[in-house]
Amino acid sequence: MILTWQEILGKEYVWDNLLLGNGFSCNIWENYSYTSLLNFSQEEMIEPILKKSVLKIFNDLKTTNFEEVLKALLTTALVKESLGENTEEVLQLYDNVRENLFNTVHSTHIPFSKLKKEIIGKELTNFRKVFTTCYDLIPYWSVFNTISSNKQVDFFWRNNTFDSRNVNIFYPAQVTAFYYLHGALHLQTNLASGIHKLLGASDNLPEIDNYKFTELNTVLPLFITEGTSKYKLSKIESNSYLNFCYKELSKIKNGLVVIGQGLDPTYDQHLVDAIVENEKLTYVAISIYSGLHQDEKERLVKFFEARLLRRIPQLELFFFESESHPLCSKDVKGN
Template identity: 30%
Template sequence: MTPFQEFDAELEDWNTLSASQPCSGLLLGNGASMAVWHDFYYDSLFEKAKSVSEKPLSQTELSVFDALGTRNFEHVLSALKTASKVNKALAISSASPRKRYYAIKEALINCTQDVHIPWRLMQADTLRCWQQELARYATVYCSNYDLLTPWAVMQAPKQFNDLFDNPSATFELGNALGKGKATRVLYLHGAMHLVKNQEGKARKLNADEATLLSSFAVNHSISALDDVPLFVSEGSSDDKRKSIRYCDYLSFCHEQLMAHKDALCLFGHSLSEQDQHLINALRQAPLKTLCISIYPRSEAFIRFQKNHYAALFADKKLTLRFYNSKTHPLGSSKHSVPVEV
C-alpha cells in the first residue's frame, strides 16, 4: 500500500476521465442523495425514530429491538409479523405483537418522511439530469433507499429495467436474467418503494411520483398485517449480509455486483466499515478499473480518501482513478435544494 504522504491531492475531471475510460456500471452512495438534499445526512434512522416529533418509538417498542439485538426495522417488523401469525395459529389471544408492529411501522413512516425531500421541492432539471445520467450505464447499483433514483427512473421508464415489470410488480428470478438494451437498476439494500409481501416476495409499490413518498409503509388495514418495507437501513455489515441472504431479490442484486466486469464508476460512496459486504463484492468482481469520486474538501482530505480506497484494494490488480465529485453531473451544486426549516 502506498504510504499516506505519497498520495497527491490531484483529482481528475469526470468529463475527461469518462471520455477515456467508459464505465458500464454506476454504484451510487448516499453522497449522491446529499448533493440534492442535505437532510439525507444522518447517522441512524433508528435514532431518528426515537426522537421524531410525531409518535416516536416508545420504550416498549425499543425493548423489541433490544431483544432481537438489531436496529434494522425490517428484521423487527418481520419478527413481529411472524409472532402474530404464531399467536393466531396457537389461539393465543395476545394482541401485543400486532400493536407493536403497527406502532414501529408508524414511527418508521414518520421519521423517513421527516428526513426525505418532498416531491414538490424536486427540480425538473435535477430529475432530468439524474434520468439522463443513470441511463448512460448498462447497470446502476443503488445502495440508497431514498426515492431519488426511483423518481428519476419514472421520468423515462422505458429506458430502465428495475426487474419489477410484470402485472404483479413482483421480482421473479426466472425473468431477471434476460438481457435487453434498457439500463438495469438494482437496489442493493432495497428502497422505500419496495416491500416484501405475505409470501416473502419483493414487490414494487404502485404509485406516481407525487404519492410515492406518502405511500411508503402506510398501514392500509388494522385487521391484517401488511407488507413489510424492504430496505436495509441499519446495523453492521454482517447484519446487512443476513438481510440480503434471506431475500431473493437482494441476493440477486448483490450477486450481480459481484459479477460486474471491466470498469465501474462509484459516486458518493464512502465504502466505510458498515459497507464491508459491498467491499467484499467489489473485491470478488472481475473488475479492471474503479473510477471513484472524492469531494474536494481539502488537500489533506483528498489524500486521506485516496489512502482509504487504495488500502481496500491493495492486493488486487485493479486500477483506481480518482475524480472530483463536483465535476460529475450528479455532483453539481445547482441540484442542491435548501432544506425547509
C-alpha cells in the first residue's frame, strides 16, 4: 500500500534519518537527469572539447569519472617533474580536462538564484542526520544560507578540514548532521588524502582555479558521479571522509526516510548493505515517484521489498507518494 507522507507522519515512529538520491535533485532541476557528466560534455559539445588523447585515458582507465583522469594526469606530471622531464604536454591535457569539467558542471547545475533554499533548508533540518549520494550543492546551499550555523554540522571544523579523530557532536538533539556519501562539489582532496571544504562554494559554484596544477599542493574534486557499487565502495573505503560517512549510515537507529534513491543492485548495493545489515534500523519509508502509472508503482514496491528483505529482526517498510513530501513537491522546483 502506498501512503502519503502525511499518513506516515501520523504513525508513532521517529523519522530522524534521511537518505537523498539523484531523483531528489532531478525533481528540482531537470539537467540532473544526466547521470554521466562525461556523456553530457560530449553530447552537448562543452568547450573546450575533450581531446582524443584525453578520451583515450578515460577509456584506458575504464572510467567516466573526471576525478580519476585528473588524478592520473596530476601523478604523471609530478613524476615527470621529479625526473627532470618536460611536463608541458601533460599539463595541457590536465587543463583540458579541468576546464571541460568546470564548464560541464556549470552547464548542468541549478543556479544559486533559482534554488528554493528556504523551503529545502527548513525541511532538511527536520531530520537529525541527512545522508546524500548527490554531488550537487543543493543541500549545502539550502542549509548554509538559511539555517543558523549552530543548528548544522558537516564535520569540517578547524580550517575547514576533515579530521577523522574529531567527529563528535556535543549537542546531537539540537543539530542536523550532513554526510556526503559520494562527496560533493564543495569538497576537495589531494594526493595525501587530505579533505577540505571550499568556503567560496557556499553561494557559488567552485571557481576553475581551485583545481589548477600547483605541484604537491594541487587539490582535486571529491565527488563520485557514477560507477558500479563495487567501484563506489572502493572509492569510499580509500577516503577517510567518505568512509566515515558510510560507516555512520550503517549505524543509524530507528527509522530512515529514502527519497529519490533507486537502490539499484548494480549501482547502489553498498547502500542496500548498509541498510539491511544494520539491525538497529527497524523501519524504512521509501518515496515512490508519483509520475509513474499505478502498475509501475506496484512493481517498484515489490522491487524494494525484495531488495530490503531481512528476516531477523524484520525490517518494517512503508511507501509514500513522492509528491506528498515537501522535498519532492512542486514548490521546490527551480524556476
